[in-house]
Amino acid sequence: MGSICICQSKANQNSIKTKIVIVGLESSGKTALFEYIRIGNFVQTEPTEGYNVNFNNKDFLIFDLAGKTPNLWQHYYQNTDGIIFMIDSTNKGKLQEVKQQLIKLNRDIEFLNIGVLILFNKQDLEHLDFQVLLEECGVEKNLQFQKAWQMCSCKTGEGIEEGIKKLVFLIKKQQTTVQNQQQIT
Numbered sequence: 417m418g419s420i421c422i423c424q425s426k427a428n429q430n431s432i433k434t435k436i437v438i439v440g441l442e443s444s445g446k447t448a449l450f451e452y453i454r455i456g457n458f459v460q461t462e463p464t465e466g467y468n469v470n471f472n473n474k475d476f477l478i479f480d481l482a483g484k485t486p487n488l489w490q491h492y493y494q495n496t497d498g499i500i501f502m503i504d505s506t507n508k509g510k511l512q513e514v515k516q517q518l519i520k521l522n523r524d525i526e527f528l529n530i531g532v533l534i535l536f537n538k539q540d541l542e543h544l545d546f547q548v549l550l551e552e553c554g555v556e557k558n559l560q561f562q563k564a565w566q567m568c569s570c571k572t573g574e575g576i577e578e579g580i581k582k583l584v585f586l587i588k589k590q591q592t593t594v595q596n597q598q599q600i601t
């Protein structure tokens with residue numbers, strides 16, 4: 417199949433690659449997404465130790481971090497253009513933890529210009545209702561960062577390309593805002 421065609425969605429107009437960091441709780445599907453972007457289909461994954469990085473994508477530098485060490489995520493945010501926050505839509509018991517991590521992310525990137533795509537993954541399985549997910553994770557209330565969200569499945573590929581397009585749109589918007597602010601000052 418080949419890697420997913422996110423090259424058309426190039427966010428940076430200059431030659432520097434767009435840096436994207438994927439975070440989220442353990443087993444939410446971050447590495448499945450990382451691999452889907454890299455090779456264009458679903459592959460079985462193992463829990464991540466440390467991180468995975470893809471240097472080979474033409475336009476994107478993508479880091480996939482380990483869910484078991486959320487205290488380390490913040491160290492990858494400098495010079496990052498976009499963050500993908502992965503949520504397992506089937507795991508009701510973890511949603512309060514998701515909410516706390518989103519609040520922490522909100523603090524961690526307060527002074528950084530980073531767009532965040534929230535992905536509600538595993539839509540191919542029996543999953544929670546979308547409104548319940550939004551409410552339980554506090555997505556609409558607690559978060560000040562620029563965000564978009566998308567339901568997806570790394571198994572079928574549903575929603576992945578749409579999600580990436582939304583993230584690229586957010587990144588472009590952020591960059592335009594920064595450029596405009598720089599022109600004013």
Ligand SMILES: Nc1nc2c(ncn2[C@@H]2O[C@H](COP(=O)(O)OP(=O)(O)OP(=O)(O)O)[C@@H](O)[C@H]2O)c(=O)[nH]1
Binds near residue numbers: 448502540541
């Ligand atoms: N059915 C289904 N299974 C998925 C999907 N995405 C991931 N999985 C499965 O969920 C499990 C965890 O996926 P990973 O991608 O390894 O999760 P992770 O977020 O990288 O986990 P850590 O590396 O431990 O933080 C694996 O068994 C995947 O095959 C999906 O969209 N649908």
Ligand SMILES: [Mg+2]
Binds near residue numbers: 463480
């Ligand atoms: Mg992983």
